[in-house]
Amino acid sequence: MGIHFSGEYAVHHGDCITHMATLPDACMDFSVFSPPFPALYSYTSSPADIGNSENLKHEAKLHLSFFYKQIARLIKPGRAMVVHVMQIPRMKRSGEAGLFDFRGLNIKLGERAGLVYEYDWLVRKNPQAQAIRTKSRELQFSGLESDRSKQRGTLGDYLIKFRAPGDNATPINSPDQVSRNAWIDWAECCWMDIRETDTLNVSEGRGVDDVKHICPLQLSVIDRLVRLYSNPGELVFSPFTGIGSEGYVSVKLGRRFYGCELKDEYYAAAIKNLERAQGERSAASDALLFAGGAA
Numbered sequence: 001m002g003i004h005f006s007g008e009y010a011v012h013h014g015d016c017i018t019h020m021a022t023l024p025d026a027c028m029d030f031s032v033f034s035p036p037f038p039a040l041y042s043y044t045s046s047p048a049d050i051g052n053s054e055n056l057k058h059e060a061k062l063h064l065s066f067f068y069k070q071i072a073r074l075i076k077p078g079r080a081m082v083v084h085v086m087q088i089p090r091m092k093r094s095g096e097a098g099l100f101d102f103r104g105l106n107i108k109l110g111e112r113a114g115l116v117y118e119y120d121w122l123v124r125k126n127p128q129a130q131a132i133r134t135k136s137r138e139l140q141f142s143g144l145e146s147d148r149s150k151q152r153g154t155l156g157d158y159l160i161k162f163r164a165p166g167d168n169a170t171p172i173n174s175p176d177q178v179s180r181n182a183w184i185d186w187a188e189c190c191w192m193d194i195r196e197t198d199t200l201n202v203s204e205g206r207g208v209d210d211v212k213h214i215c216p217l218q219l220s221v222i223d224r225l226v227r228l229y230s231n232p233g234e235l236v237f238s239p240f241t242g243i244g245s246e247g248y249v250s251v252k253l254g255r256r257f258y259g260c261e262l263k264d265e266y267y268a269a270a271i272k273n274l275e276r277a278q279g280e281r282s283a284a285s286d287a288l289l290f291a292g293g294a295a
C-alpha cells in the first residue's frame with residue numbers, strides 16, 4: 001500500500017474512504033468515477049471493498065455515506081462531479097424481486113453530503129447484448145411469449161452530475177475543448193452513440209481467482225465529461241480508479257490525475273495504462289512541435 005507518483009498522475013493503493021480523509025479541502029477540480037456496484041460485482045475479499053456489501057439498504061449505504069461526506073469536501077466550490085451508475089437488479093437468491101434504485105441512493109447521499117444534484121444523462125445500452133450477457137428473463141423472447149408481466153427494457157447507465165456549492169473561481173472555458181457542434185450532440189438527454197466496447201483492455205487487470213470482472217467506463221464518455229468540466233492542466237480525481245480509464249483519458253487530454261484503487265491487479269493495470277497515456281501524450285506533443293504547432 002502507498003502512493004505511486006509519476007509525472008502528471010498519482011495513484012493511492014488502498015481504501016479511498018480512509019485516504020480521502022487525509023487530503024486537504026477543495027483540492028480537486030473535477031471528479032468522475034463509477035462507484036463499485038454493491039451486491040452485483042465484488043472485486044476483492046477486502047471488507048473495505050464496497051462491492052462486497054450485499055445489503056444495499058444498510059452496509060453499502062453506510063460505506064457510501066462516509067464516501068460522499070469525504071468527496072464533497074474535496075471538490076472545489078462551484079466545480080462538478082459526475083457519478084456513473086446503473087440500477088441494480090435485486091438478487092433472486094435472497095428472495096428479492098425488481099430493481100434497487102442505486103441511482104436514487106447516490107443522489108440522496110450526494111445531496112445529504114451537501115452537493116447539488118443538477119442533472120443526469122442516460123447512456124444507451126444494447127438490448128440484445130444485455131439479454132445475452134445477463135440472461136435476464138425480463139429481456140428474453142421466452143418471457144415475451146409466455147407471460148409479459150415481468151418484461152422490461154434494457155438497463156441503461158446514468159451519469160449523475162453534482163456540483164459543489166459556492167462560486168466557481170476559475171471558469172471552465174478553455175477554447176478547443178467543446179465545439180458548438182459537439183454540444184448540439186452532447187446536450188441530448190440520452191447519449192445513443194457510445195460504443196460499449198470503447199474501453200481499456202479488461203483482461204490486464206484480471207486476478208487469478210476472479211469470478212466476476214470489472215465494468216470499465218467507456219473512454220468516449222470520459223472524454224466528453226473531462227472536456228466539459230475541466231480545463232487543461234487541472235486535477236481530475238477518480239476515487240475508484242479500477243484499471244485507470246478516467247486517468248488514461250484525463251492525462252491524454254493534458255489534465256493531471258489523482259486516483260485510489262484497492263485491488264492489486266487493477267492498481268497495477270492502472271499504473272500501466274497511465275504510463276501509456278503519458279507516453280502517448282508526449283509523443284503527440286513532439287509531433288505537433290515538429291509540425292510547428294503547440295500541444
Ligand SMILES: C[S@@+](CC[C@H](N)C(=O)[O-])C[C@H]1O[C@@H](n2cnc3c(N)ncnc32)[C@H](O)[C@@H]1O
Pocket residue numbers: 014015016017033034035036037043044048049050051214215216217239240241242243244245246260261262263266
Ligand atoms: C466500477 S469499478 C471502477 C472501474 C473504473 N471506472 C475503470 O474504468 O477502470 C470500481 C472499482 O472500485 C474498487 N474499490 C472498491 N472498493 C474500494 C475502496 N474502498 N477504495 C478504493 N477502491 C475500491 C474496485 O476494486 C473496482 O476496481
